[in-house]
Amino acid sequence: MAVRRIELMLCTGTGCVAGGAFRISEALEKEIQKQGLEKEISVIITGCNGFCGHGPLMLVQPDGIFYGFLTPEDIPFLVQEHFLKGRPVKKLMFSPPEKKEPVPLLSEIPFFKKQLLIVLRNRGIIDPEKIDEYIARDGFTALEKVLTSMTPDDVINEITRSGLRGRGGAGFPTGTKWKICRAEQKMPKYIICNCDEGDPGAFMDRSVFESDPLSAMEGMIIGGYAIGASHGYIYARSEYPLAIKRMNLSISSAKDYGLMGKNILGTDFSFDLEIRQGSGAFVCGEETSLILSIEGRGPEPIQRPPFPAQSGIWGCPTVINNVETWATIPVIINRGADWFSKIGTETSKGTKIFSLVGKINNAGLIEVPMGITLKEIVYDIGGGIPDNKKFKAVQTGGPSGGCIPYSMIDIPIDFESLIEAGSMMGSGGMIVMDEDTCMVDVAKFFIQFTNDESCGKCTTCRDGSEALHKVLTDITNGDGKEVDLEFLEEVGNAIKDASACGLGTTLPNPVLSTLKYFRDEYEAHIKERRCPALVCKNLIKYYILPEKCTGCKLCLKNCPPGAIKGELKHIHIIDQSKCTKCGTCLDVCPPKVSAIIKVSGKEMENITGIEEPYPVKRKGGKNET
Amino acid sequence: MYQVGNLVKELSDKHGRMRESLMPILQEIVQKHNYLTDEAMVEVARELDISAAEVYGTASFYTFLDTQVKGKYVIRVCKTITCSMKGKSDIIQTLEDMLKIKIGETTTDKQFSLIETNCIGWCHKAPAILINEMPYTELTPEKVSTIIKDYMQK
Ligand SMILES: Cc1cc2nc3c(=O)[nH]c(=O)nc-3n(C[C@H](O)[C@H](O)[C@H](O)COP(=O)(O)O)c2cc1C
Ligand code: SF4
Numbered sequence: 001m002a003v004r005r006i007e008l009m010l011c012t013g014t015g016c017v018a019g020g021a022f023r024i025s026e027a028l029e030k031e032i033q034k035q036g037l038e039k040e041i042s043v044i045i046t047g048c049n050g051f052c053g054h055g056p057l058m059l060v061q062p063d064g065i066f067y068g069f070l071t072p073e074d075i076p077f078l079v080q081e082h083f084l085k086g087r088p089v090k091k092l093m094f095s096p097p098e099k100k101e102p103v104p105l106l107s108e109i110p111f112f113k114k115q116l117l118i119v120l121r122n123r124g125i126i127d128p129e130k131i132d133e134y135i136a137r138d139g140f141t142a143l144e145k146v147l148t149s150m151t152p153d154d155v156i157n158e159i160t161r162s163g164l165r166g167r168g169g170a171g172f173p174t175g176t177k178w179k180i181c182r183a184e185q186k187m188p189k190y191i192i193c194n195c196d197e198g199d200p201g202a203f204m205d206r207s208v209f210e211s212d213p214l215s216a217m218e219g220m221i222i223g224g225y226a227i228g229a230s231h232g233y234i235y236a237r238s239e240y241p242l243a244i245k246r247m248n249l250s251i252s253s254a255k256d257y258g259l260m261g262k263n264i265l266g267t268d269f270s271f272d273l274e275i276r277q278g279s280g281a282f283v284c285g286e287e288t289s290l291i292l293s294i295e296g297r298g299p300e301p302i303q304r305p306p307f308p309a310q311s312g313i314w315g316c317p318t319v320i321n322n323v324e325t326w327a328t329i330p331v332i333i334n335r336g337a338d339w340f341s342k343i344g345t346e347t348s349k350g351t352k353i354f355s356l357v358g359k360i361n362n363a364g365l366i367e368v369p370m371g372i373t374l375k376e377i378v379y380d381i382g383g384g385i386p387d388n389k390k391f392k393a394v395q396t397g398g399p400s401g402g403c404i405p406y407s408m409i410d411i412p413i414d415f416e417s418l419i420e421a422g423s424m425m426g427s428g429g430m431i432v433m434d435e436d437t438c439m440v441d442v443a444k445f446f447i448q449f450t451n452d453e454s455c456g457k458c459t460t461c462r463d464g465s466e467a468l469h470k471v472l473t474d475i476t477n478g479d480g481k482e483v484d485l486e487f488l489e490e491v492g493n494a495i496k497d498a499s500a501c502g503l504g505t506t507l508p509n510p511v512l513s514t515l516k517y518f519r520d521e522y523e524a525h526i527k528e529r530r531c532p533a534l535v536c537k538n539l540i541k542y543y544i545l546p547e548k549c550t551g552c553k554l555c556l557k558n559c560p561p562g563a564i565k566g567e568l569k570h571i572h573i574i575d576q577s578k579c580t581k582c583g584t585c586l587d588v589c590p591p592k593v594s595a596i597i598k599v600s601g602k603e604m605e606n607i608t609g610i611e612e613p614y615p616v617k618r619k620g621g622k623n624e625t
Numbered sequence: 626m627y628q629v630g631n632l633v634k635e636l637s638d639k640h641g642r643m644r645e646s647l648m649p650i651l652q653e654i655v656q657k658h659n660y661l662t663d664e665a666m667v668e669v670a671r672e673l674d675i676s677a678a679e680v681y682g683t684a685s686f687y688t689f690l691d692t693q694v695k696g697k698y699v700i701r702v703c704k705t706i707t708c709s710m711k712g713k714s715d716i717i718q719t720l721e722d723m724l725k726i727k728i729g730e731t732t733t734d735k736q737f738s739l740i741e742t743n744c745i746g747w748c749h750k751a752p753a754i755l756i757n758e759m760p761y762t763e764l765t766p767e768k769v770s771t772i773i774k775d776y777m778q779k
C-alpha cells in the first residue's frame with residue numbers, strides 16, 4: 001500500500017456511528033476525490049477512543065489534530081482549508097468551556113492528556129477477533145520473554161517489584177499472592193480470572209474482554225508459568241455474551257498458533273484455559289464463592305484462611321486475580337517493574353481503569369495513573385456535570401464503597417486515600433451525583449442491592465441489611481425518627497464486625513459515609529419532612545403557580561394518571577390525591593412559562609388551596625391571582 | 626411446560642457427569658428453555674448421581690437458573706442506581722403497558738417475562754435492559770416500544 005501524506009482516523013464506535021460517522025466518511029471520500037487528493041489522503045476507520053461525547057470525531061495524522069462534532073456539511077470546507085491550503089479549521093477543534101482558544105492537538109486535550117493507557121492500550125486500535133492484530137501490537141512478546149529468558153521466580157520477583165496490587169477490590173499485592181501459591185507443595189495448581197464483575201457502575205472487565213481479550217489471557221498464561229499451573233479458568237458473568245464469544249474465539253486462535261495448549265512456543269510448558277459462566281449471583285464474585293461455583297457446589301462464601309493461594313479449587317493451590325490485574329501483567333513484563341513502579345503513588349502503583357457514569361458529561365471508561373485527583377477526573381477528563389448543575393458527590397467502590405463529597409474533590413485517588421475517606425477503590429466504578437441526587441436515597445439503593453445479593457448465610461449480613469433498609473425506607477418516606485440515625489450507625493458497625501465475607505463487612509459503608517458527610521440531609525428528612533434534593537416522592541409535591549400558568553393544557557394532556565384539572569386559557573390545578581409525582585408536567589411546561597414547581601417540607605403546606613380552574617387574566621404580562 | 630426428553634443425557638455426555646458439570650448442564654437447559662422444570666432437575670440429579678435436593682438447592686441460588694415458568698423472551702430491566710437516575714421507571718412503565726403484565730409476571734401466551742435485575746454493566750449507556758442475552762441501551766420509551774414490537778413480530 002502506498003504511503004499517504006495524511007491519514008484521517010475516523011471513529012466508528014457505537015456512539016459516533018449513532019451520530020452519523022458513516023455519513024462523514026462518505027462526505028470525506030467524496031470531497032477528497034473532488035479535490036484530487038486521493039493519492040495523498042486516506043480515511044481510516046477506527047474503534048472507539050472513549051471521547052464519545054464529542055462525536056462524530058476524527059484525528060488527523062501525523063499532525064495529531066483533533067476534530068469533533070463533525071457534520072457532513074462541514075467536510076468540503078474542512079478538506080479544502082486544511083488539506084489543500086494547509087490551514088487547520090479552528091471552529092471544528094475542541095474548545096474548553098472556560099477558555100476561548102481551541103486546543104488543536106488531541107494529545108493536549110485534557111480528556112486524553114490526563115489519561116495513561118496501559119490496560120486499554122489496544123482499545124479501539126485492534127480488531128479483538130483477530131489474533132494477528134494483537135500480535136502486531138507486541139502481543140505475546142511478554143510470554144515469549146518469560147518462557148525463553150526468565151525463571152518462574154524471576155517472574156514473581158518482577159511482579160512483586162512492580163508494586164502491582166489486585167484490581168478486583170481489595171488491592172492485595174499480586175506478587176505476594178503468587179509467591180504464596182508457588183511455595184505450596186500440593187499439585188496440581190490452578191489459575192483463575194475473575195470476570196464476574198457486578199459492582200453497580202462498573203464495566204471495565206467486560207470492556208477488556210470485548211476490546212482486547214488476549215491481553216488478560218496472556219497474563220494468565222504467564223501467571224501459570226510463574227506458579228506452576230497448567231490449567232486455568234475464566235469465570236465470566238453470563239450477562240456478557242459478547243465478551244464470552246470473544247474469549248472462546250481467542251482461546252481457539254491462541255491454540256492454533258501454539259500460544260496455548262501443549263508445549264507452548266516449543267517449550268515444555270503447557271497451559272489450557274476453560275470458560276465457566278456465572279448465573280446471576282453477585283456474591284459469586286467473591287473468591288471463595290466463585291471457586292465453589294466452578295466446583296458446582298453451593299456458593300456461600302467460606303471463612304479464610306486458608307486463602308485460595310493455599311487451598312483453592314478442588315483444595316489445590318489457586319491464584320485468582322481480576323481481569324484488569326491479568327491484563328496488566330504482560331506490560332509489566334515487557335516494560336519492566338522499574339518503569340511500572342514509577343507510575344502512581346508510594347503505595348498504589350500503575351494505572352487504574354474507572355468507569356465514569358451518572359451525572360457526568362463524558363461518561364465511559366478512563367484509565368489514569370493512580371494518585372490523580374478526583375477533581376481532574378470529574379472536570380478535566382469527565383468534562384464536568386451536565387446542564388451546569390452542581391457537583392455533589394462521587395460514589396466509588398460500588399456497594400462496598402462510599403460517597404465522597406464535593407468538599408474533598410482534591411483527594412488523590414489511590415487505595416489508601418479512598419479508605420481513609422470512608423470509601424474504597426473497589427473495582428473502579430465512579431457514580432457521579434449532582435445537586436438533584438438525594439443521598440439518603442442513594443444509601444437506600446446500595447442497601448437494597450446488598451440485601452438482594454446477600455447469600456443469607458450470616459445473620460448480620462442478611463438481617464442487618466434488611467434492618468438498615470427498613471429504616472432508610474422509613475426516612476425517605478417521611479416516617480423517620482431522630483433515634484434512627486444512631487440505630488443506623490450502631491447496626492452498621494455491628495454488621496462490619498461480624499460477617500463472613502467482604503459483602504457483609506463492607507455493606508454498611510454507603511450508609512456510614514453518607515451519614516458522615518451528608519448528615520444534614522438525613523436530618524432534614526426526619527425533622528422537617530423535607531427532601532433537600534426534591535427526590536423522595538412522599539416528601540414532595542408538584543404545584544402549578546397561578547401567576548405563571550397560561551392555560552396551554554400541555555401538562556394536562558401529558559399527565560399519565562390524569563391528575564390535572566383545567567381548560568384552555570384557565571389556570572390549571574393538580575389534584576394532589578391523584579398525582580403520582582412522575583414529574584412529566586414539570587418537563588413539558590414550556591421553559592418560558594415555567595409554571596410548575598416542585599416543593600418539599602414546609603412549602604408543601606403553603607400551597608394555596610385553589611379548588612377549580614378559573615380563566616387566565618393577563619395584566620402587565622402577569623396573571624391575576 | 627416443555628419435555629426434556631434426551632436433552633439432559635446429551636448435555637451430560639457433553640459436559641461430563643461430575644459435580645462440576647452441574648452448572649454448565651443447568652445453564653444450557655435454561656439457555657434452551659429459559660427455566661428449569663422439576664422434571665428436568667430430577668433428570669439431572671439422576672444423570673449426575675446426586676440428590677434432587679442438591680440440584681434444586683444449587684439452582685435456587687442463582688437468579689438466572691429460574692425454576693418458575695418463563696416466557697420465550699425474558700426481559701430483564703436494570704433497576705440499579707445509574708439506570709434509575711436515567712429513567713428506568715419510564716422504561717418499566719412502557720413495558721408494563723405494552724405487555725399488559727407487571728414486573729415478575731409472564732404474558733399468558735408465554736412469549737414475554739418481565740423481571741428486574743441488578744446492574745448489567747451498561748451504566749454509561751443507561752437505562753439498559755437485557756432481552757434473553759441481548760443488551761439494549763440508552764433506552765427511551767419510544768425506543769423500547771419499537772424493540773418490543775419487533776420481538777412481537779418474531
Ligand atoms: C461480594 C464480593 C464480590 C466481589 N466481586 C468481584 C468481582 O466481580 N471481580 C473481582 O475481580 N473481584 C471481586 N471480588 C474480590 C475477590 O474476592 C478477589 O479478591 C479478587 O478477585 C482477587 O483478585 P485481585 O487480587 O486481582 O483483585 C469480590 C469480593 C466480594 C466480597
Ligand atoms: S457476609 Fe453476607 S454474602 Fe457474605 S457469606 Fe455472610 S451472608 Fe453471605
Ligand code: SF4
Pocket residue numbers: 542558559560561562563564574578579580581582583584585586
Ligand atoms: S407530577 Fe405527574 S402525575 Fe403529578 S401532576 Fe405532574 S404529570 Fe400529573
Ligand code: FES
Pocket residue numbers: 200201202703704705706707708709743744745746747748751752753
Ligand atoms: S446501573 Fe444499570 S447497567 Fe449498571
